[in-house]
Amino acid sequence: MYGLLRFIVGPYEESEYLEKHEDISPSNLPHRSSGRTNSLVYRLVSSVCSMYYKLTRVVQGFSKHSTCPHPFSCTYYGFVKLFSLGYGLQLCLRVLMQMRRLIRKPSLFPKLLIHRNAIQLGAFLGGFSGIFKLMSCVLRRVFNKDTKYHAIPAGLLAGLAFGFFPDNTVALYVMWKSFQIIYNDSIQKGYVPELPGAIVLLYSFATAVLFHAAVLEPQNLRPSYWKFLHGLSGGRISAMDRKCLDAFGLGTSQSLAETLVKTHTHLVPFTELL
Numbered sequence: 001m002y003g004l005l006r007f008i009v010g011p012y013e014e015s016e017y018l019e020k021h022e023d024i025s026p027s028n029l030p031h032r033s034s035g036r037t038n039s040l041v042y043r044l045v046s047s048v049c050s051m052y053y054k055l056t057r058v059v060q061g062f063s064k065h066s067t068c069p070h071p072f073s074c075t076y077y078g079f080v081k082l083f084s085l086g087y088g089l090q091l092c093l094r095v096l097m098q099m100r101r102l103i104r105k106p107s108l109f110p111k112l113l114i115h116r117n118a119i120q121l122g123a124f125l126g127g128f129s130g131i132f133k134l135m136s137c138v139l140r141r142v143f144n145k146d147t148k149y150h151a152i153p154a155g156l157l158a159g160l161a162f163g164f165f166p167d168n169t170v171a172l173y174v175m176w177k178s179f180q181i182i183y184n185d186s187i188q189k190g191y192v193p194e195l196p197g198a199i200v201l202l203y204s205f206a207t208a209v210l211f212h213a214a215v216l217e218p219q220n221l222r223p224s225y226w227k228f229l230h231g232l233s234g235g236r237i238s239a240m241d242r243k244c245l246d247a248f249g250l251g252t253s254q255s256l257a258e259t260l261v262k263t264h265t266h267l268v269p270f271t272e273l274l
């Protein structure tokens with residue numbers, strides 16, 4: 001989890017980074033090759049690259065606060081890298097998934113480049129990274145110091161970028177992983193006592209809730225979870241008698257039938273379970 005956050009927001013936002021890395025110096029940009037050619041394409045590409053390098057150097061030379069740990073200006077300390085990575089990954093996946101259509105109709109490729117689904121992941125990664133870094137730099141300038149507590153408001157505002165890529169699975173994973181990290185850190189610092197077997201008890205409780213929902217209210221279970229339980233149990237989760245549970249007023253039998261149709265699973269007869 002820490003490695004993922006370090007990758008998204010960058011290593012410069014780590015606590016006391018300046019004290020640990022006092023010899024920070026801006027890395028040099030790639031130099032152009034000294035070789036010459038009369039190719040028109042080469043000269044055109046070389047001119048574009050030269051303009052890009054000059055613009056990059058200008059942006060890198062903008063001001064930054066003395067407490068900012070990053071080597072270049074606050075303006076350069078942005079979101080382009082993560083946006084490009086997310087956009088490239090999602091674009092590659094979409095191209096691979098629609099390769100046959102693209103071969104038959106290459107004119108669809110430009111639409112893939114600007115399609116909303118192609119920029120969602122890039123907007124999320126770039127937006128999260130950019131907002132977090134922007135707020136961190138603003139707070140350093142306002143309070144004239146760098147502290148780990150700046151990460152709290154910066155992280156809360158950066159979370160708004162999740163609206164570009166809403167995914168319940170990712171959100172739940174991050175939430176529960178954060179709770180686990182907070183709990184482990186609290187144990188190490190002596191804020192809370194360590195409960196023997198807490199992980200086993202929590203896993204058992206979560207599994208019990210999952211199976212309870214699968215039996216009584218299968219319509220409230222995620223389709224992927226239902227398919228997993230159905231395959232893991234060899235279909236036995238669907239063969240359990242639900243008619244006796246209809247007395248609780250939850251419509252369990254009807255919900256089971258709807259879930260089987262929705263998830264493309266089937267009711268396994270008892271004869272096949274023997």
